[in-house]
Amino acid sequence: MFLTDYYLREIKTYKKGQVRQVTYNKYRSNGRFLLENFPDLVLSKMTADDYQQILNKYAETHEKTTTTDFHRQLAWALKRAYNVDGILKRDVTFDAKIPLGKQSGKKKTKFLEIEDMRKLVQELKHENTPEANFFLILLKTGLRFAEALGITLDDVDFKKKTVSIDKTLNYKGRQKGTRAFAPTKNKYSIRTIIVDDAVLYMLWKNAKGADPDESIFFRLKGFQFNSTLNGKLKRACRKAGVPDITLHSLRHEHATYLVSQGISSMAVAERLGHADDTVTRAVYIHRLETEKARDNKEIAQKIASL
Template sequence: MSDTSPPKPVLFRSYYRDWIEVYKKNAVRNVTLRKYLLTLSWVERLAPDLRLSELTRLDYQKLLNDFASEHERQTTMDFHHNIKGAILDAVEEGLLEKDPTRKAIIKGREPKSRKTKYLNHFELHKLLESLELSSTPSWDWLILLIAKTGMRFSEAIALTPKDFDFSKQTLSINKTLDYKTRTGFLPTKNKASIRKIQLDWQVLMQFSELTKPIEEDELIFGSLGKIFNSTANHNLERRCKKAGISVISMHGLRHTHASILLFAGVSIASVARRLGHASMTTTQKTYLHVIQELESKDIDLVMRAMSSLN
């Protein structure tokens, strides 16, 4: 006798888990996959019994609200985007009649007070003066390099001597190092991150001497042993305190580099290319505070220029 009982309703958390396995595993970077899996863990916690076929706009908004009650707005926005792709696929497959994410309201807690994200020109000068640059690669050399290039931490620790072109004064960024799971080299964050950074003559000469004893394909900072972002941040914090300046992170050095260039009058387009941003929009959003300050100065310049015509 055949079983004619209706199929068991699919839980949303089960569908989302399968969707990650099929569409995201081995298709996105490990760090991105971990974000999807973290989102899944929250779905399992907040809506363990929610059925996919019964997912309405109201249900979805409640899920977002529950998540937002414990997270900031930007984190809730990321949570929303991580889920939305799976839901849109469910709509396309006919598993849902309508898109329940339509007109979703993103809420969230007020942002916590943040540490200083970047140094001003004077503070950076004091930091660089405090570095102890020996004849072998060190954390201080890494601090100098990121401060002078605006590279991402994972890009800087992936460098080998052959990435430097000392005749053309450039540094090629074409890979990152997976320092978290230690699986070797990984692609850059995006296609725009593959780039050549022009170097000033001083840092060029310094790294020309530093890299001479290192084989072309060896990691420049490989002698530091197990490299963790937290260890790098600890060393930078120690240097900042010694220099008597605001404490920032290694990523804050990247912000510092970009901010100083913008204040110096370098165009947003050039800064975006140097940082390896996928678009100028990213640069504008990240450095909005700097751009707004520059606009205030521009207004003064405009007024002076116009008044001089009288």
């Protein structure tokens, strides 16, 4: 049996329907890479050197983090071939080295300054389109894109001013001609968050004509592709005169703003649906460090003026 045949069989049997569709798509993408580059590699004859060559080849066109994910998924199948099916006589993935990979490109600006964030908010309020409303909701809630698309009227409590997050919208997959709701990223992502009157109004306004259990935004024209929405957000950023950001960046902006206003990292983590505040502190503490440096400079100037 060829490696490619075994890998594709295993992911279809044990991963399809068992992991999120986006994760399964990554497994399939890895299978295409194997088909294109190692179509004739016989599984039973594989050696550790063969496996390392596969990783080296993959790393030629991918960054190290992506190569690490590839290694994890391919190694899962090969360990089954060794431990479960007995096709391999040894674990060929043992002590494999992850190559440095392709050098990452120049990173785009990830965080807006508070002043730029307010400029963007004013521009989105001025546009007042369903897309602009959606961007504002993401900025004011920190929701993931698929979580925001999953919101229905049933999820909104207008009296308590909360939104319950217990599902996402599988916007990349189809089920009987309609988009299907899917589980949240993990159990920690199931949460209820407090929102302000502006978010409640935008949800109510865009939900006109929607069934209580129907996605508020996905049924509207222009919400079928995140690439289209990213393009509109980019145009809004340029109109506002601020650096370009993406839909997912709005989640970062929400978190960094709360951290900068003195909200605890644990409270921010719970709002974002993180298991704990480890990720929150590692990623969003950037805002605090930036402001700390600025404050220190200002302190030095004040002291010097005495």
